[in-house]
Amino acid sequence: MFEVVGATPKPLFSEKTWSQILKAIAVIPGTKESIHLREIEKPTLSEVPNGNGVLVRCLKVGVDATDKEIIEAYYGVAPEGDDFLVIGHECFGVVEEVGENVTDFQKGDFVTATVRRPGTSMYDVIGTNDMTSDDKYYERGICNLHGFLTEYFVEDAQYVVRVPKGIAKLHCLMEPMSVVAKAIWQMDEVQRRLKVWSPKVAFVMGAGQIGLLATLFLRLRGCEVYTIARSPGPNIKSEICEDYGATYVSTKETSVEDLIARVGRPDFILEATGSSKLAFDSLQYVGKNGCVVWTSLTVVDEMLEIPADRINQEWVLGNKVLVGSVNGNRSHFELGIKFLSLGETTYPGITEKVLTSPVKGFENYGELVRLLVEDKSALKVYLDISDL
Ligand code: BGC
Ligand code: ZN
Secondary structure, X not given: OOOOOOOOOOOOOOHHHHXXXXXXXXXXXXXXXXXXXXXEEOOOHHHOHHHOEEEEEEEEEEEOHHHHHHHOOOOOEOOOOOXXXXXXXEEEEEEEEEOOOOOOOOOXXXXXXXXXEOOOOHHHHOOOHHHOOOOOOEEEOOEEEOOOOEOEEEEEHHHEEEOOHHHHHHHHHHHHHHHHHHHHHHHHHHHHHHOOOOOOEEEEEOOOHHHHHHHHHHHHOOOEEEEEEOOOOOOHHHHHHHHOOOEEEEOOOOOHHHHHHHHOOOOEEEEOOOOHHHXXXXXXXXXXXXXXXXXXXXXXXXXXXXXXXXXXXXXXXXXXXXXXXXXXXXXXXXXXXXXXXXXHHHOOOOHHHHOOEEEOOHHHXXXXXXXXXXXXXXXXXXXXXXXX
16 A cells, blocks of 8 residues: 555445545645645545536646646645645546536546636626635645546536647647736737737746747737747757747757847747846846736745846836736637647647656655656656556
């Protein structure tokens, strides 16, 4: 068996009882090095009201910088009544069973699920819980709700999103792509103020999973894309960018100022570096009427000196906009999935190169953490629970 931390293990009444027990990877939020394997009870369809439940068997679950922060005890909240949090918010699985009122899904469908659940603000009420103004918010695997790094989960059908078979091989990238889709959707929403907005030149700051998926999204939108990262190419990041028809720029070789001298200031910048310094730097680069979207979540208390007057003047005289963007609701998942599908027909076989680092077996959670924290060349670390 495996080590159980926290709650008392369930007594072994019968074989059936054990078959109702699942393995899960969890942390004690706020406690460093508390990641552990534990047993949880298998959820049932009856947990979702009105026969709207979907039981999903997890096949692949990704981890990202947010999980790293939760594991390092900077972030994450346990659900009420529990002292632990099952982590994992990037899920991909197959439908096993549906409630009597579910018509959209059937056994065997490939699916993913959204992360945030509605709170009480007006934004939640109208179905845009990604824009919640509540201070306490609910995100599976992150805040106040258990996540997907387990064998099965049950979810209300309204939060389950179908994944076409043809892109099942991109499995745990659905959630990160929803974050990209939301960020670019926000750009469109905000830039409607300009009446004739059509971004031509885009900079993507950072070439992690979000940066690379944003590169794909913006190339499919017809932009000339420059993806800016530290490490000099050729490497896997530069290869993926070039396969998408974008230009990879290493700041070790070319400064952003030099790039601008060559290609002009960008209309749009999507910032996904994980560094608040680089997020602020991006404010110095965007062109007139331009838009910067920040997507990095930074947890350390970094202090910074910036050319405040110059930025202020350029921003006012240039009518520029900065938007923070987090999460993605169902519509962003659907949009992201469409772009991943289009990406597969436009640049076949490229996006799967992002899936660099599978780990097999729940008991190997230590390896999952090691790759996530230490392996700088890992673009996507995920638990490979079962073959497709
Ligand atoms: C997740 C989002 C979530 C955000 C803040 C990100 O890693 O992908 O869904 O809203 O963290 O918790
Ligand atoms: Zn995430």
